[in-house]
Amino acid sequence: MIRILLIEDEEPIRRVLARILSEEDAQYKITEAVDGKKGFDLLKKESFDLVLCDIKMSKMDGIEVLQKAKNSKINTPFIMLTGHGNVDTAVEAMKLGAYDFISKPPDLNRLLTSVRHALENKYLRSENKKLKSKVAQKFKIIGLSKPIIEMKEMISKVATTDARILITGENGTGKELVAHQLHRQSNRNSENFVEVNCAAIPSELIESELFGHIKGAFTSAVKDRSGKFEVANKGTLFLDEIADMSLAAQAKVLRALQEQKIQRVGNEKDITVDVRVIAATNKDLKNEIAEGRFREDLYHRLAVIIIHVPSLANRKQDIPILTEYFVNIISKEQGIENKNFSKEALVKLNKYEWTGNVRELRNVIERLMILGDNPVSEDNIIQFASK
DSSP: EEEEEEEESOOOHHHHHHHEEEEHHHEEEEEESSHHHHHHHHHHHSSEEEEEEEEOOSSHHHHHHHHHHTTTOOOEEEEEEEEEEGHHHHHHHHHHOOSSSEEOOOHHHHHHHHHHHHHHHHHHHHHHHHHHHHHHHHHHOOOSSHHHHHHHHHHHHHHSSSSOOOOOOOSSOOOHHHHHHHHHHTTTTTHHHHETTTTOOTTTTTHHHHHHTTTTTSOOOOOOOHHHHHHTTEEEEEEEEEEGGGGGHHHHHHHHHSSSSSETTOOOOOEOOOOEEEEEESOOOHHHHHHHOOHHHHHHTTTTEEOOOOOOOOOGGGHHHOOOHHHHHHHHTTOOOOOOBHHHHHHHHSSSOTTTTHHHHHHHHHHHHHHOOBBOOOOHHHHHHHH
16 A cells, blocks of 8 residues: 555645545555645654645645655655746755655646656665665674774774775685775765675786776777776775786776876776775785785875784684674575574584684584574584584
8 A cells, every 4th residue: 555645725636636646546545634734743643655745835834844844854755736836936845855846737647657756766765775774784794802893993983084995804804894884984885886806807807897998909899898997986996805916907006096097998098087995905915015916006005094804713702793693694595494502502613713714604604504403502513514
């Protein structure tokens, strides 16, 4: 059922609109309010999917109803109804956040189209909010140990700046989670977050991947293509496994960071970009520099702020919390029974070295969820955790 609140003080218009909407879709349930005050009182008490609101009314006009709704954090979309002489007022309503305005007497096709679009827009915003919530949950940093708390505090301090950040840490510690949190807490969070795994792209293709190319630049370049720097414009570019990038590509990345300009492969035309670059590596870059595999000048450009992600060996007090978190996540993902872990099992988990860090722990928890008993026992840990 789709609930629509119709606020209109002219009874003939109100009755006609209510009938038209009801006939348009059987799912539309129309609630009528005879003036702005009664309409706003209903909005505070009940939940609606859409509001059709007249602007010129006694007691409380439509602009005031809209303003009070926004001040009360009521996010229901408004379509304003206005007489021909009130176009300026209608424009004011749009500035206040109204979805649309319709002149009276309304063109019925125009009205019904606006209603459908407003409801679709509300649905899309709702789905987008759910999706963002899922993404936020996926990239949540779990833990209450001192190293994790200190790391989260560092993220909060630097996220809102445009400082370039180098994230270090062993494989499986969650460096990508830190990158996502930096973007999510930044002023660029409404723009793209673009991730590039430098280790997964062949060295001969990395420049095209980062900077794009023009048609004919090389054999397989059949059309112009934007690179990751362009796609991430105004947003965040995450260069994971930066130490695996070729020296030639490093030189071009250095130029992009210095000048905020790039060139597509096969083209000498500069393209200006505004990108915040976050890099990550599991290698010792100072050692890579000494061995001639990484540019020192690029290191200093990237490592304005260094955030180190602690290994699981240095935050073992987080293992019970991580275990509970993974149990809940895996239970939902796999559609399987939510299992408890005995105290002995948790003690046993705590004794492992976890060379694969949090990623390895998650894999073990998933294996135990599928193959272990309920509650998961110490014997289950011995049987399944080492495989």
